Amino acid sequence: MHLDTARTHETEIAGAPVALPIIQLDDRKAIALLMVIDMGIRFGDRVGEALAAHFAALKPEIIVGSATLGIPVAIEVSRRLGIDHYVILQKSPKFHLADALVEEVRSVTSTAPQRLLLDRRSIALLQGRRVLVVDDVVATGSSMAAALRLVRRAGGCVVGAGTILTEGNAWRAALGQDATLLHGLGHIPQFDIIDGEPVADPATEAAPPTERRIFLTSQVAPARKPSAA
Numbered sequence: 536m537h538l539d540t541a542r543t544h545e546t547e548i549a550g551a552p553v554a555l556p557i558i559q560l561d562d563r564k565a566i567a568l569l570m571v572i573d574m575g576i577r578f579g580d581r582v583g584e585a586l587a588a589h590f591a592a593l594k595p596e597i598i599v600g601s602a603t604l605g606i607p608v609a610i611e612v613s614r615r616l617g618i619d620h621y622v623i624l625q626k627s628p629k630f631h632l633a634d635a636l637v638e639e640v641r642s643v644t645s646t647a648p649q650r651l652l653l654d655r656r657s658i659a660l661l662q663g664r665r666v667l668v669v670d671d672v673v674a675t676g677s678s679m680a681a682a683l684r685l686v687r688r689a690g691g692c693v694v695g696a697g698t699i700l701t702e703g704n705a706w707r708a709a710l711g712q713d714a715t716l717l718h719g720l721g722h723i724p725q726f727d728i729i730d731g732e733p734v735a736d737p738a739t740e741a742a743p744p745t746e747r748r749i750f751l752t753s754q755v756a757p758a759r760k761p762s763a764a
């Protein structure tokens with residue numbers, strides 16, 4: 536059985552209403568889908584501004600985003616913070632990434648494990664720097680956790696983690712202590728399919744609380760040698 540594709544979940548992102556299509560994952564589960572690349576220029580501008588405003592006080596020196604849909608988020612936040620360079624963690628095993636740092640990921644949308652890759656040539660941009668990691672969605676938390684591991688292996692000091700949406704609450708346990716670093720501009724529940732209808736799982740309707748940690752400059756970890764892949 537498949538859901539009517541016209542169904543949407545109404546929510547707010549950075550103070551503006553959005554209607555996200557509800558997409559069936561299997562016979563029992565569905566998700567509200569945010570495709571940031573389909574949301575337009577003003578949406579990108581708005582989320583970049585909101586995330587930059589939230590994290591500016593932590594004085595990030597470089598932004599890291601995960602391919603694919605974290606790329607526009609990294610660009611918009613970097614633009615708003617006036618930072619010229621950003622680092623993208625990639626998923627495609629390109630020729631030039633043969634010796635990349637690698638972490639395994641199993642995201643909400645994937646049936647098989649993926650690999651998140653950090654180009655060794657980007658290590659110099661991260662080593663000893665205050666790093667803000669961004670993505671479009673944090674659901675299981677697997678992608679964000681892998682991104683944080685890669686940044687730390689490269690010697691970066693993670694001062695914050697930003698996302699357009701948190702989805703459900705599994706990420707809280709997956710990120711552990713790092714959940715306190717995460718700020719989302721909005722939150723969406725997960726959906727059960729009951730009698731052919733998507734019904735928001737009440738246990739996932741509110742984002743789990745996090746306690747924000749502020750990192751002062753003196754807390755930046757000293758630069759360390761990146762570990763092997």
Ligand SMILES: O=P(O)(O)OC[C@H]1O[C@H](OP(=O)(O)OP(=O)(O)O)[C@H](O)[C@@H]1O
Pocket residue numbers: 601602603604605641642643644645670671672673674675676677678679706
């Ligand atoms: O918290 P998680 O369960 O890890 O899910 C969140 C991740 O899933 C999506 O990426 P996806 O793996 O679909 O790749 P894409 O960005 O290339 O679409 C999204 O862009 C996040 O990176």
